[in-house]
Amino acid sequence: MPEFTPVLALHGGAGTMSRARMTPEREAAYRAGLNAALAAGRAVLAAGGAALDAVTASVMALEDDPLFNAGRGAVLTSAGTQEMDAALMDGRDRRAGAVAGIFGPRNPILAARAVMERTEHVMLAGNGANAFCREIGLEIMPVDYFLTPARQEALARELERRASGAADDGDAARKHGTVGAVALDRHGHLAAATSTGGMTAKLPGRVGDSPVIGAGTFADDATCAVSATGHGEYFIRYAVGHEIDARMRWAGQDLATASSGIIAELAPLGGSGGLVAVDRTGAIALPFNSEGMYRAWVGADGVPHTAIF
C-alpha cells in the first residue's frame, strides 16, 4: 500500500474575537490552545496512527480548553444551560457517530465515537444519549467544570440586547464557536470530527450543524474530510460537507474551489462561518467568510501554522 504524508487541520471556531478586542495576551492564549491541539493530533499521525484517532485527539484537546466553545467552556442556551453536539466520520467506510444536546461527558467527541463503535446507530440525542454515556462509563463532569464566567457574561449581554430590542451587533465572538479537525493519515484515509456548545442563547433543544453528518461534519476517502463552524442553520440547509463532496465528485472541482465556493455563497445569505477540509492528495482548504477563524494546520511539508484573522 502506498504511503501518504499525513496532514492535519483544525479550527477553534469562526466566532473569533474582533481584531479590535484582541489583545496580545488573548491571542497568545488562543494560539497556545491551537498549538496544543495540533500537537495532540500530529503525535497520533506521526506514530502511524489513524486519521480518526488523530482528529479525536485534537478535538479532545480543544474540548478541554475553556477558551473554545466545546466541552469545557461551551456556550449557554437561553435558559442558562449547556447542551453539546459532536460528531465524527471515518472516510474509509463512511461510518459515523454523533450526539446532540448532551450534558455531562467531559469529551462529547468520545460520546460520538462510542455511538459509532458501540451501537448500531449514527446519532443519539438528549436524555437517551446522556444515559448511554453514563452506562458505558465515559468520564462525567459536574456543572461547574463546564461553566465559565466568560460564557455567562456572553449570555447576559445577548439576553439584554434582545430585551432592549437593539440590533444585533454581529459580535461573532459572543455567539459562535465550535471546534473541529480533519486529517489524512499515512494509509491515505480521511476523517473529520466536530464538537460544539452551539450558539449563545440558542433555544433549549436546538441542534446545530456540527452533529449532522453531511452538514458540519463529513468524510469520504474518495473526496474529502470537512469540519465546519458558523451559523449552523445555514450549514444544515446547504448540506455544506456533502455539498463539497458532491462538487468534487460530480463536477470535478478541486477541494479549494468546492469549499471556498460554498462558503462564499453562504455569506450574502447571512450564513457566516468557515470550515477546515483536506482531500485525498493532502491538499488543505481553510475558507471562511467571517472576520476570522481560529485555525491551525500542518501540511505535507511538516511545518505547523496557526492563524486567527
Ligand code: ASP
Ligand atoms: N456551527 C455551530 C452551531 O451552529 C456554532 C459555531 O460553529 O459557531 O451549533
